[in-house]
Amino acid sequence: MVDTEVAFTTSEENCSINSSKVSPKSALCLILPSEVATEIQAIRALHDKQFYRWPPHINLLYPFYSDTDNVFDECAKNVAKRFASSQLQPITIHLDHSCFDFFNHKNSCTLLLKPTQEAKNKLKKLHKDLEDLFPDLCDKRFPEYQPHLSLGQFDSTRVKEFAQQFATEWESKAITVDWNIDRVCLISRADFNDSFHVRKTILFDGTVL
Numbered sequence: 001m002v003d004t005e006v007a008f009t010t011s012e013e014n015c016s017i018n019s020s021k022v023s024p025k026s027a028l029c030l031i032l033p034s035e036v037a038t039e040i041q042a043i044r045a046l047h048d049k050q051f052y053r054w055p056p057h058i059n060l061l062y063p064f065y066s067d068t069d070n071v072f073d074e075c076a077k078n079v080a081k082r083f084a085s086s087q088l089q090p091i092t093i094h095l096d097h098s099c100f101d102f103f104n105h106k107n108s109c110t111l112l113l114k115p116t117q118e119a120k121n122k123l124k125k126l127h128k129d130l131e132d133l134f135p136d137l138c139d140k141r142f143p144e145y146q147p148h149l150s151l152g153q154f155d156s157t158r159v160k161e162f163a164q165q166f167a168t169e170w171e172s173k174a175i176t177v178d179w180n181i182d183r184v185c186l187i188s189r190a191d192f193n194d195s196f197h198v199r200k201t202i203l204f205d206g207t208v209l
Contacts, residue, residue, distance in 0.1 A: 033179070
């Protein structure tokens, strides 16, 4: 991947950040807690080439503003203010055997878990609120936000087979993942060979950690 950063200016009524750069080495996302990630990480460890670079996650805004100067501090303050004023409630995601799906790409496919429709609608609203806060980060390549948790990359001729295999295994073992979302994370990495690290955590009640 080419290491590129693009300069943008964010409207002052939405965010106090001006002339910030957007970087694929930064993201605003939801990170799956380690205590409920065992089954998902078992799949990712074998099939996801980004296993050591990305935590198990659902992206909200990616790429995000470059983690330079006090940009993440300012972004976290703006997100916290928006959350506090909107009285945002926790979002519960239930993942089971019926949630396996995949995206087709030009040269491969991504196996993923997709939330149920109710959770999907809530995540779409959260994404829209954040996009309104940071309008320069609206990704016009994708007309509709599709929240998902990536599990790995597969050849297009076999992705359905693997999706069915994992779905059958989860169903037979009654494997489920219940994820109570009450925070978002600002993450970044120094370069493309580095792992992402959490720099800021913003709780839905407006607390910044």
